[in-house]
Amino acid sequence: MKWRYLLVSFGLILIIAISVVFYLSSPFSSDSSLKAFVINQGESVVDISNRLGKNRFIKSPLIFIFWSALSGQKNNIKAGKFEIASSWDVKTIISKLTSGGSTDYWFKIIPGQRLEEFTKDNLVPATSGKEGYLFPDSYLIPEYFTPEEIVAMISKNFDQKIKSLNIKSQxxxxxxxxxxxxxxxxxxxxxxxxxxxxxxxxxxxxxxxxxxxxxxxxxxxxxxxxxxxxxxxxxxxxxxxxxxxxxxxxxxxxxxxxxxxxxxxxxxxxxxxxxxxxxxxxxxxxxxxxxxxxxxxxxxxxxx
Incomplete structure (x- = not known):
């Protein structure tokens, strides 16, 4: 009798646990509109899951980590720009994030580099006279950007960063x-x-x-x-x-x-x-x- 009681109790707990997992894995909402979600280079699955939750794409960051680990995709999430919807369940979002985002690409400038160390041939004319003013950072560049637009994006970041220093223009x-x-x-x-x-x-x-x-x-x-x-x-x-x-x-x-x-x-x-x-x-x-x-x-x- 005692074993039957324990078995029933275990069964109920298991059913509740499975129900909770499936509920938390279900879509956050019925909103099917696609929204941009950017994954940065080197970003951990924990940070990604927390941002997905904060941006109302998933109900539970923990469940996202659980399913990504269970499916063997935890280390296969790619950096880039993705279009995802709150109406997708967690498994669908994981599938999207591991299949690659747009053809936008990352462009990185390391502190201490001179222009020639990070500029490709098509960027050289646009960076003329910009030594020192292209702020070291990782940039997600839209695939359609021209060299001039790329340099403008990086220069804008420089302007934003130095605001905190209150440097006089002269x-x-x-x-x-x-x-x-x-x-x-x-x-x-x-x-x-x-x-x-x-x-x-x-x-x-x-x-x-x-x-x-x-x-x-x-x-x-x-x-x-x-x-x-x-x-x-x-x-x-x-x-x-x-x-x-x-x-x-x-x-x-x-x-x-x-x-x-x-x-x-x-x-x-x-x-x-x-x-x-x-x-x-x-x-x-x-x-x-x-x-x-x-x-x-x-x-x-x-x-x-």
């Missing part, structure tokens, strides 16, 4: 150029702020900036190598280029790469100091000095 060129140096010279936000102070201190006293990355940019602009940013040779330091910051004083004439937001912030908000020198040590850290004596000591300690 200072923008110098800030972006300085930020491009910081992007190549330092990794962390704090180190970028410290390097910014060093470079500004040098500018104030008319001392050459001696930034290797700027010389690399000038050299590579002349030689057009297959790989950019290779270490400098002693001969490279003698090249005739306005970007040779060993031979020319002041900032380079224009940015040397496309800096991220941390570098732009650092150029605008340096950490004040009296330092005139810095190195990246073998210990993975940056070391700063106010005098040449201390700088040479840092070299002896961290680079030899």
């Amino acid at each position: 200072d923008l060129s110098e800030i972006v150029t300085l930020a491009s140096l910081l992007e190549r010279e330092a990794k962390t936000k704090i180190d970028k702020q410290k390097v910014a102070a060093v470079l500004i201190n040098r500018l104030k006293i008319g001392m050459p900036l001696q930034v290797d990355a700027a010389v690399q940019y000038g050299r590579d602009t002349i030689t057009k190598p297959t790989k950019y940013w290779l270490p400098l040779s002693k001969t490279d330091l003698q090249i005739d280029s306005p970007f040779n910051t060993y031979q020319n004083r002041g900032l380079p004439p224009s940015p040397i790469c496309n800096p991220g937001l941390d570098s732009l912030f650092a150029a605008q908000s340096p950490i004040s100091s009296e330092n005139l020198y810095y190195i990246s040590g073998h210990d993975g850290l940056m070391h700063f000095a106010a005098t040449l004596v201390d700088h040479n000591a840092n070299i002896a300690k961290y680079l030899k």
